[in-house]
Amino acid sequence: MTLLKLSSVKKAIAQDFVLQDISFTQRKLQKIVVAGETGSGKSTLLKLISGLARPDEGEIFFEQKSVHDAVFEKLVPGHPGIAYLSQHFELPKFLRVEQVLEYANMLSAEEAATLFEVCQISHLLKRKTDQLSGGEKQRIAMARLLCSSPRLLLLDEPFSHLDLPHKNTLKDVIRDIGEKLKITCVLVSHDPDDTLPWADKIIVLKDGKIVQQGTPDKIYREPVNEYVAGLFGKYNVIPPAKAKLFPGLKLKSKTKNILIRPESFSLVGPTKKGATGKIKKINFLGGFAEAEIDVDGQIVTVRVIGNHIKEGKKVKVAVV
Numbered sequence: 429m430t431l432l433k434l435s436s437v438k439k440a441i442a443q444d445f446v447l448q449d450i451s452f453t454q455r456k457l458q459k460i461v462v463a464g465e466t467g468s469g470k471s472t473l474l475k476l477i478s479g480l481a482r483p484d485e486g487e488i489f490f491e492q493k494s495v496h497d498a499v500f501e502k503l504v505p506g507h508p509g510i511a512y513l514s515q516h517f518e519l520p521k522f523l524r525v526e527q528v529l530e531y532a533n534m535l536s537a538e539e540a541a542t543l544f545e546v547c548q549i550s551h552l553l554k555r556k557t558d559q560l561s562g563g564e565k566q567r568i569a570m571a572r573l574l575c576s577s578p579r580l581l582l583l584d585e586p587f588s589h590l591d592l593p594h595k596n597t598l599k600d601v602i603r604d605i606g607e608k609l610k611i612t613c614v615l616v617s618h619d620p621d622d623t624l625p626w627a628d629k630i631i632v633l634k635d636g637k638i639v640q641q642g643t644p645d646k647i648y649r650e651p652v653n654e655y656v657a658g659l660f661g662k663y664n665v666i667p668p669a670k671a672k673l674f675p676g677l678k679l680k681s682k683t684k685n686i687l688i689r690p691e692s693f694s695l696v697g698p699t700k701k702g703a704t705g706k707i708k709k710i711n712f713l714g715g716f717a718e719a720e721i722d723v724d725g726q727i728v729t730v731r732v733i734g735n736h737i738k739e740g741k742k743v744k745v746a747v748v
């Protein structure tokens with residue numbers, strides 16, 4: 429069932445910035461990520477969906493009804509079924525967490541207890557809001573929004589400024605919001621580690637336009653250009669003239685560069701089919717290393733597992 433539908437949405441924000449041609453749909457419980465470089469229009473898009481801003485053209489439908497008609501009828505900011513957690517949220521000062529949540533709460537005691545458990549804040553209820561870490565504040569702000577039982581939750585860069593343990597807790601919370609509370613989420617983030625494993629669909633924005641939308645696998649393996657490729661990790665650019673150096677590399681057009689990830693190359697034994705090259709540099713990255721290899725003047729980055737390689741060594745590179 430389609431929960432959200434955007435149809436040719438356009439919004440001029442500043443003289444030199446227009447969000448335009450934005451069309452996509454979201455099914456109930458489908459996990460959507462909006463990615464893009466800073467200033468590409470991600471927050472503006474979330475504000476439009478939430479009903480906090482109105483498109484200049486086009487239409488946004490939530491549960492088959494116009495978001496902006498619903499907001500207009502109610503004369504309150506934002507659509508009541510859609511919760512938006514801004515990057516710049518604030519919690520009221522000098523209150524206990526339970527007081528902050530009480531004001532917003534429309535749930536039964538049992539539902540509220542489940543919500544606080546899902547948001548991993550049950551142990552924080554007696555604390556004052558100035559006695560919390562950034563990650564704890566974020567989970568409380570999220571619980572406060574969810575107290576009004578929205579059907580769609582929009583999260584704007586929720587992982588920025590969090591250390592790894594808080595980030596991992598928040599990832600569990602966001603997963604449980606979908607799985608246990610059955611609330612659909614749209615997440616804005618530019619970190620591929622946060623988005624690729626979670627999303628069902630990724631929408632990539634550049635300069636206010638969608639440049640690609642698709643499954644994480646498609647976006648990662650078949651980016652339409654270097655901009656999309658670069659948002660989701662390292663990649664090699666092989667000009668068409670150099671493609672023949674690498675047996676098995678498929679040329680898509682005579683003029684278009686091939687974009688290929690480091691793990692799509694591997695080092696093989698001397699009797700196997702591949703391109704002969706020399707290791708120029710090795711970058712150790714924990715569980716694996718990335719070797720920069722010179723193949724007849726074309727430098728390629730290859731992901732290597734194990735510590736059997738040395739700079740200056742001759743190797744053979746194959747396409748996986």
Ligand SMILES: Nc1ncnc2c1ncn2[C@@H]1O[C@H](COP(=O)(O)OP(=O)(O)OP(=O)(O)O)[C@@H](O)[C@H]1O
Nearest residue numbers: 441442445464465466467468469470471472473515
């Ligand atoms: N209130 C405003 N007045 C003028 N320009 C604005 C306003 N809000 C946003 N912009 C501009 O509109 C463009 C899109 O901004 P937006 O915040 O939607 O981008 P973003 O992709 O969310 O960026 P970031 O990742 O940095 O949060 C930017 O060029 C920004 O400077």
